[in-house]
Amino acid sequence: MADSSLRQPIAVAGSRSRKAGKFQWGKWLLVAFVFGFLGLILLVPALNVFIQAFKAGLPGLLDTFTSKFFLNAAKLTLITAVITVPLNTVFGLCAALSLANKNFPGRSLLISIIDLPFSISPVVAGLMLVLLFGNRGWFGPLLEASGIKIIFALPGIVMASIFITMPFIAREVLPALEENGTQQEEAAATLGATQWQTFWRVTLPSIKWSLLYGLILTNARAMGEFGAVTVVSGNIVGKTQTLPLFIEEAHIQYNSQxxxxxxxxxxxxxxxxxxxxxxxxxxxxxxxxxx
Amino acid sequence: MTSSPPSSSPGLWHQILHAPWTWRVTWFYLTLFLFLPMAALVLKALTLNPAEIWRIATDPVAISTYNVTFFTALVASIINGFAGLIIAWVLVRYEFPGKRFLDAIIDLPFALPTAVAGLTLSTIYSSNGLIGGFLEPFGIKVSFTRLGVLVAMIFIALPFSVRTVQPVLQDMEAEMEEAAWSMGASQWQTFWRVILPPLMPAILTGVAMGFSRAVGEYGSVVIIAGNIPFQDLIAPVLIIQRLEQFDYAGATVVGTVLLLISLSALLVINLIQARGRRFYG
Incomplete structure (x- = not known):
């Protein structure tokens, strides 16, 4: 960002020194294209959500907000995020700490593996969990015998969300750790700090912004995940229906409000x-x- | 000894047993939540006999879903490649009112749940919608057709194309263009010979990442499409339909095809980036 603010004035000054009239014309044509394209694809659809939601005024909103199924869906979405985000935070931090400032064979392979969930279709991720824990899955008979339900229940929804959002925190925190280097940690260790003290007082404060960034992205994706959750949840109204599933169901039943x-x-x-x-x-x- | 991760001397088991706990957490988590599910899919596919796999994988409905999924995702990511280049260019090089707002809203598809995206796109592009209403007189239908699938895929993959090109463009020396200009190159020559070549790896990476995301996309597409076989049914929706019919073999085979395509896209992305580093590093 700092870099761009330095360069932009140069670029603008440069463009001004060119054949001013013709170039400006090109500039505004491109700006208009960007506004048009983003308008059609992003802006109008985003605004439409607010327009449609407020169409019937406050009563229409309250109707849904107080309905039992909506509240259950909102609660389930919240619970899923509350479990998924901390677990992925612990994993992301551990993975980043294991990888940062170290050099060993297979390091870049491990980074690619951690990034893998981003390349796998959420539906395929859900399918994997069904094949593992579903009725006819590998662990199906075992789970049935011990009375544990993973698929069509909360654990399945959480596992799907964990799978989908696994890489976010590691991939934000790792570059921050690499940039900071290890000098401060080494100094803390020399001064007699334990590993925990070093982590809490030195490492964590230095990566807090990157960590927060990763947390935000993890949370947004966990709350909004649809494809993977559809496969594992069974979409049982009031029980295993998250907000995205509630939206789809309402849409299918023409309940657009x-x-x-x-x-x-x-x-x-x-x-x-x-x-x-x-x-x-x-x-x-x-x-x-x-x- | 306990604090050093895999180094050279002691045996593998020794390393595993004495690895720092951050390592153990990492591997435990990866095993439980990533390797185990992936193994479940691969093992399930291996239990089917090859003739059966071939029959399911090349079933006419399955073939048509690959066509719709991959072709539409390709078109969407190429459109995004062009649009993303222009958007990145405008955001980096020009000053205009609303620039910061546009820059921030590019990431909307990452932040907005796909179900919401599908819902609002399908309303707007339906024949009596805000934008679909304009297209209707020309006989263009978007919602519940393949065109709808395309719009959803453009939406979902757009940030990749912008965000991969933007930083490269930011770091590019404006002096290079000035030099080309002062030596008498035309605008087009400057663009083709000076600006485009160093951007190419970033553009291709963005296209490949967008393609990979669009191929796997389910949420927004299932809502805007009609999900009719041979018309606008995509592979992820077919997997879910097969699962609903308890056809686990069918779901597994289509899922494996999708997984292999995703992994190939990932490989291509890595190759492009490696080449990019070598030539323009």
């Missing part, structure tokens, strides 16, 4: 996510990249 009210809630989550992401990118100089 309910669908858009639930969408409004998730769209607000997306807006909060984007604002926090934007602030973190500006404050902490975290580079955004594709996910």
């Amino acid at each position: 309910a669908a858009y009210t639930a969408s409004l809630l998730l769209a607000c989550l997306a807006v909060v996510t984007l604002v926090l992401k934007y602030l973190l990118e500006r404050r902490a100089g975290i580079q955004h990249r594709g996910h």
